[in-house]
Amino acid sequence: MADQSPQSPNLSTPPPPPPPTLQSTTSEPPPPPTRSSLFPFLKSLNRPKLRVTSEFDSDSLLFLNKVSCKLFDNLAKLKLSFQNNSQREVTQPQLSLTSKYLSVLYDVEEKNTFIKSTVDVSPRLQLRALHNVNAQQGEVAMEANLAEPGYSLELSSPVPIGYPRATLKFPLGEVSIQEREEEEEEEEKNKRMLSINGILKRQVMDGVCSALYTDEELRLRYAYKDEALSFIPTISLPSNAASFAFKRRFSPSDKLSYWYKFDSNMWSAVYKRTYGKDYKFKAGYDSEVRLGWASLWVGDEAGKVKTTPRKMKVQFMLQVPQDDIKTSVLMFRVKKRWDI
Template identity: 85%
Template sequence: MADPSSQNPTLTTPPPPSSSLSPTPQSGTSELSPPPCSALSFLKTANRPKLRVTSEFDSDSLLFLNKVSCKLFDNLAKLKLSFQNNSQREVSQPQVSFTSKHVSVLYDIEEKNTFIKSNLDVHPRLQLRAIHNVKAQQGEVAMEANLTEPGYSLELSSPVPIGYPRATLKFPLGEISLQEKEDEEEEKQKRVLSVNGILKRQAMNGICTALYTDEELRLRYAYKDDALSFIPSISLPSNAASFAFKRRFSPSDKLSYWYNFDSNMWSAVYKRTYGKDYKFKAGYDSDVRLGWASLWVGDEAGKVKTTPMKMKVQFMLQVPQDDIKSSVLMFRVKKRWDI
């Protein structure tokens, strides 16, 4: 949606009075008539921002997701309108957003609520960030300082208006956060220190990751080369374990397999690509006892503007194991227009 700010006409000084040295106009032309190119130059200066219209249809939900956007002020900011409409053309969830380098504003028309995000570089080593929910009167303020050592930074954040502050130390191998919180399990609520963090380190041609959050430790190891990926993981103290296995047979063929030891649930996906813009995927999920196959026309992970005709299409066939007759064929279409 184009909502360009109106341009004020430029004030120019009046031309000096004509003198005897001025050329005499030819017969048949008026001395007051502007040159023919003046109208064209005015139209060029009054150019409106280009509109980008994107529409996506999902046959499963029978909804259209529409976005209209344009860039303003020589691409320094972006204005976007998004909304949904069904087959009866009823509009729902309309939202308007304004995004720039330092400030982002999202207005929810149905909820009559505004979300504001801002960030400011106070110093090359100091950055301020703020998030505010106008209707709920809640938000968060954060300050991050880059330390003298490369890759090290310290972030202090606090909910607004009420909440406990959080301190986060970031370093090349991960980050650690400290925050006070109230222990709800105790009859008399008391403050306890909560510790969360993540550590990563190279080991045996792979990456070891330790993620600690909410008193649960998850250990994960990821090995990957040009043809094989192996990713086992375990959570403590629950001892929930799983592993993922990926095998690439060629640059265009890959098989992925995931297994959960606790529930004996598993899933498998085979993927084959044909060039850049065609992808076939087929898989099975034992949790929902469902087999499926899908075909992508257009880069699945890429943006629409990089695909032929600026359009992406996905066809998916879902086949329940318990009732094959209830199989469903669905499709999604996403198209972009530049106006």
Template identity: 60%
Template sequence: MAEPSPPSPSPPNPNYVVPPTLPGDQPLPSPPGSDPQPRFLFPFPKRPFLRVTSEYDSDSSIFLHKVSCKLFDSLAKLKLSFQNNNKGEIAEPQVAFSSKYLSIHYDVEEQNALIRSSFDVGPRLHLRATHDVKAKQGEVAMVADLVEPGYALELSSPVPTVGLPIATFKFPLGEISLQEREKGEEVKRTLSVNGIVKGQVLNGVCTAQYSEEELKLRYTYK
């Protein structure tokens, strides 16, 4: 037998009245001040933290002032230092900028800047450079850390380059360097060995320094 079909829906009652919407059923407007704060695509940088220190030297009657602030989320530091006497005269103003890889020291009176830079070339290889702007001189050095801690091999050369680079072997008790020198009136270039070794002997420190074919020994008792 065929299943009976479901009954058809009854027509709407014309006497049915939809109740009106009460005012309390409508959503209330949000109170003032509750709107979420606007979000900026690029946040404003924070104001740098400023630090001011002053010291007084009673012997020379001079005030030492330092003003420093950190920049770029403490990635760099800017420092201003100067001195003034009891007459209010400012002397030796200097400006310094320092970061992890670069530092610039500017002398206002001398109008000279000393630039230093250092960064890692590899896991055990480091590059260091120094340049004096006014003297137009500097130095470039490559340092290689050896397997054991405290041991390193350094190759350094002045800028402008004169002769071969200086090779220096560093170890925990001192260092030994090999460099080229000019000797004699005919300007002959020879290799010279310089070194310094320092170690503790009994209750003191013994230092042996070899430079320009001279050996100097020094013992300091503590």
């Protein structure tokens, strides 16, 4: 009988593995660990973004430059400002560090430092201090919010020499009282007296009536304003100098303003038209300087540069003197911001 046992398969013998190779003793050493591997926490730190703003004025031929960045998770702001003239010279460099409670400004040319500090002692009490290092002068102030909302009392005094000032603020305005010295020619000595300054505002009919008293002069002003019309008469006492302003809005994009002074017969007028948010045309005349002018803004005139297209604002202005038209001047101003 035939053998029923299964035949063994014919398996090929695998080749022996190659002998291990020896590394060359002349190979370069591994690179040193990087800074981020030595300090892993640096990976989570981001470089603060720089904001560079440059403005050129063709009238003064000056570049106004600002470089700023926010530090410590937006708790402080560091800013460097300087000017460049037509000879490319750097002038008026200033370095400032600003935070909620402390601000320091250093003037490089004057080698002077200005310090301002604010401390909230309690929810109703705040302390403020100003100091000029070179002049060794400053001011300290304390403001306390009273029990009634809208009322506060502020006490301030110059340092090291000066008379204190007390200011009471309330919903209708504020009043300040300060002692001062006034020279008397006959007796040739200084006389101390109290100086009172203040402002009061109150709603009267459809406008706001205000009275401003400062340096022994009272200025009365009434401002009426609605959607299409503004009328603002003003009179000063005891000089009896009176003036008024009239503003008329013809449409959401057209507005005319007019000012007149009764004591000098001087007047001025301005017409303004806007085209969307980023274009504005203005033209006017001032009889006091006998000058007519026209201006075109590209970019929001009152807004910040970061909100304008391409983060840039441009102004063109034409000035035409009434007495000599040939000396008319075309000026322009450009302001640009870069985020780096």
